[in-house]
Amino acid sequence: MTTIRSTRPGYTEVEADIGRPLPSTTITAIRAVAYTEAVGHPRVGDTVLLNVSALAKRLGTGGFGLVVALPDALPADPPEGPGHLVKDRYSPLQTMVLGVDDQESEHHETLAGEDSLHGMPVIVADLHSTLPAIIAGIRAVDPGLRIAYVLSDGAALPASFSQAAAGLKEAGWLYGTISTGQSWGADLEAVTVHTGLLAAKHVLNADITIVAQGPGNLGTGTKYGYSGLVTGDHLNAAALLDGIPVGVLRMSNADARGRHFGISHHSLTSLAEIARPGVRVAVPDFSTLAEVELSEMDPDPSAVAEVVASQLPLLHMHEQIDVSLEGLWSQLKSTPVSLSTMGRRLPADAAAFLAAASAGRMAVEI
Incomplete structure (x- = not known):
């Protein structure tokens, strides 16, 4: 290992010399991630055992080497302590962690006796x-609200990534953050998204939770x-637990793939076919953007308005709420x-971020 590039709790990014090029490349120096809770703290000069499978496939997602071990x-072995939840x-x-819903947790009794979010808004995004x-x-509505993030296990499992x-x-x-399912390393650990949501409400005392x-x-x-x-x-989990489920429409005004232009087919499928009726769905009103704001966006996000209008009838089973975008651009x-999505920054795909921000605004207003 030749360089420490950056570090934060639970995470160190390094540069390593792998000795011979990756397949079909001339690359011999790579960026790699060490999850320090699992493998320890690397130092310059250390020999590292690396997983380079994603790099060898030239994937954008997962395009790091991963430190498997420092031979x-x-x-040192972790100290003895409570907790028997095994993640990954x-x-x-x-890794073995103390779950907030674990029998050995100080919060176990609270979570064993609670089955309601008491109307807490739960904003769910893909x-x-x-x-x-x-x-x-x-x-933009209330900067004093306490916000929790529940990490599901569909992508990166270590929260520190x-x-x-x-x-x-x-x-x-x-x-605060809560890692659920096979994900691990957040402020709190939970077995499921359900107990993660309950912990957000009753342990972190969150006003709003994002999943x-x-x-x-x-x-x-x-x-x-x-x-x-x-x-x-x-x-559905949010609705089951008496929360207010709020759906985020994944939108794009710049994605060249037709299935993601306007409302992404991923949002349409999950909302129309999997979510139970009654979700509050934020629909950004692009007509409320000021001319000076539009001048900073390229391309114009309102170009998707007609496409979005043609897609919304597919979500007729949900409560669609038009949301003003006034003030959201500056926020x-x-x-x-x-801010970056699929490699595109804020001005290059404004619709993506405005749609997400509109869901946050609506969750407070309801």
């Missing part, structure tokens, strides 16, 4: 990139072959972390 600098089960890097935009929309979540917490925009997978979603270009499809199930530009 000459193995971490039966992989070589499975893409991790919407997280800061949703919070921007919430803060999310630079956005770390930056939002550091800036005070996000109060989304981590970075690195998996899609195949097929109707049902997408890791974010479970957003429908998560909306999006003030986020403490960079």
Whole structure:
């Protein structure tokens, strides 16, 4: 290992020399991620055992090497303590954690006796990139609200991989995080999204909770072959627990793939076929954008308005609420972390971020 590039709690990014080129490339120096809770803290000069499978396939998603072990600098065994939840089960890097819903947790009694969110809004999105935009929309109405993030296990499993979540917490925009299912490493651990939501309400005392997978979603270009499809199930979980399920429309005014232009087919499928009727769905009103704001966006996001209008009847079973975008553009530009979706920054795909922010605004207003 030649360089430490960056570090934050639970995460260190390094540069390593792999000695011989990756298949079909001339690359011999790569970026790699070490999850320090699992493999320890790498130092310059250490020998590292790397997984480079995603890099060898030249994938954008997952385009890092991953430190599997530091053979000459193995971490100490973790101290004995409570907790018997195993995450990333039966992989070589499975980890044991104390779950908030674990029998050994100080919160077990609370969660064992609670089955209601008491009307807490639960905003459910498929893409991790919407997280800061949703919070921007919430803060445009009330910056004092306590916001929790429930990480599902459809994409990156280690919570520390999310630079956005770390930056939002550091800036005070996000109060706390909960990793659920096979994901791990958040402020709290939970077995399911259901107990994660209950913990957000009754342990973190959140006013609003956002549910989304981590970075690195998996899609195949097929109707049902997408890791974010479970957003429908998560909306159902919110409704089951007496929360207010709020759907985020994944939109784009710049994606060259027709299935994602306007409202993405992923949103249409999860909302129309999986989510039970009655979800509150935020529909951004692009006509409320000011001319000076539109001049900063390229291409014009209102170009999708006609397409979106033709798609909304597919979601007739849900409560569609038009949301004004007044003031949201400036709020999006003030986020403490960079905004990017599928490699496109804020001005290049404004509809994506405005749609997410409108869901945040609506969740507060309802």
